[in-house]
Structure formats: C-alpha cells, structure tokens
Amino acid sequence: MKRSASSIAASLVLAGLLAGCSTVSPEAKVRDKLIAAGVKPHMAGCMADKLVHKLDYSELKELNRVAKLPREHPGALSFDELTYRLQALNNPHIVSVVTRAGLGCAIAG
Template structure:
C-alpha cells in the first residue's frame, strides 16, 4: 500500500510540475502584445487588465492574432490592434481590449 501511494504522489508531481514552470496568461499576453509592436509599458498595462477580465478560452482566441507580429507591420497602433480584435467577432473580448487600451493610454 505504501508503494501505491508513493507512485500516486510521483505521478501527481509530474503532472503538476509543468503548470508551475509555464508562463502565466498575463505574461504570455504581455509578450504577445509587445511582439505585435506595442510599447512594453502599454502592453504590460493592457495585459494585466485583460488577463483579469477575460476567460482562458477568450485569451486563447486572442492567440489567433499571432499574425500581428512586428515583422509583418511597420508600426502597431491601438486602432490597428482593435481592428484585428474586432474581427474575432467576440464583443466581450473587444470591449475588454478597448477598455484596457483606453485606461492604459490615460
């Protein structure tokens, strides 16, 4: 019986370990916004607010905007970002993103 509980503890540790080492949704979002061309201060501010207000499913939908990489565009503006976010056709993602952009710009 002791061996089974030790095995269960080992399996649990192996399963839970990757979650400890992975990046938080906020840091992944901040990094993505920076890679898209937003200034680091603006990206950090927006990521904090967006990660707090959006579900993980919605944050994953934002990952589909990976085509916004800096190498493909001359300069990322908030207007251009919001245009792309609106194309996701999720009013909540758009409202949270535009609200975060407005609050962080002030």
C-alpha cells in the same frame, strides 16, 4: 543508502519551488505577445494584467490568434488593424475588454 523522511520532504519542497519558478505567468505571456505585436513594454504590462483578469482562457486564445502577425513584420500591427481584426472576431466582450484596457492604460500613463 536510506534517506530520512525529513530529507525526502525537503527534496520534494525544493523540487516544487524550482518547478514554480520555471513556469511563466499568464500575464507575462500576454505581455510578451503584446510587445511582439508592437505595444510598448509599459503599456503591454498594464494591459496584460487587465486582459488576463477579464478574459477567460478561450477568449485569450482568440485574441492571440487575431493579433498574430507574419514573422517578417513583427511589431507592425497598427491600432486600426487591431480594431479591424477584433471586430472580425464578432465577440463584443473581447472588443470591450481590449478597448477599455488600452484606454485605461494610455490614460494612466
């Protein structure tokens, strides 16, 4: 059975669209991690957008590592604990971006 060029092209476009729908945006991944750490969903969404645009991939990985919690205590990361862990990274840029994002989102409500 022969397929026409337009049929093949349509199939490729459809496959590309479906593949695009199945990928999760970096903002969504960061938002989900923040929620898992105990940040309220609205605040997490606000912060995730800012963090993804201000931190590079390696900094996001560092932030993810420092914010991980033991599985038995999801959502238990206090602000003081987060601050302590951020300072331990010894990366002033990450500390600044996270602090500004948190304060900005808290003020924006």
